[in-house]
Amino acid sequence: MRTTVLRINITSVWVDDQAKALAFYTDKLGFVKKNDIPTGDARWLTVVSPADPDGVELLLEPDGHPAAPPLKKALVADGIPFTQFAVEDVHAEAERLKALGVVFTQEPTDLGPVVTAVFDDTCGNLIQIAAMK
Template sequence: MRINLASVLVSDQAKALEFYTTKLGFVKKNDVPMGEVSWLTVVSPEDPDGVELVLEPDSHPAVRPFLDALVADGIPFTSFAVTDVQAEYERLVALGVEFTQPPTAMGPVTTAVFDDTCGNLIQIAAMIQAPGE
């Protein structure tokens, strides 16, 4: 068994696609029209056949209160792995991405949290040392 899809709930698919491709560097994989929305996925250019991130419309009535509560409490909806949090932070800040938490060492990992402009806080993280070292 393996993970094939993961979703992030977004307020606007077109805006999300723009942000996730031009700012974060993901690549569009699927864009299948389904009425007013699309089956819209992006992938890492480093692994185009890997896990797809679904840019899922947040239209269910339970979604907005849930995401608003996470944002209000500063809790990221999901996390993306990076090699160097500080370098990625600097790259994204230069592109206008707004961070709610700068790079912060937390034991064996460094994390930072940004606003994806579509209703989510997203964490980036990198291991400082291998587990058990």
């Protein structure tokens, strides 16, 4: 009998502009580009963490479907992050990103077992950073 193990190798954020997203996710957040393959009118564009270059890739996926922008707008209005990244120290990372002009909708907040903060990725999403205590 054969068994298979499914691995999670990719996750995505819907971005309104891939070039702008690549700049933000690399220059500000510090990810590095992994794949950049032309696919018709868009790109298969992924970034990875320099701490885990062979790890899960983040696909900067165009939000071209007409249903995507209204959903993103509604999530942003309620402060709901589209996804989450792990950091060592939320306070330090928030300070670093603010110095680069990144806007936060939630300051670093101690929620007991975890500290979180939420910022705007300028591509139509809010992103949470979190550190388990």
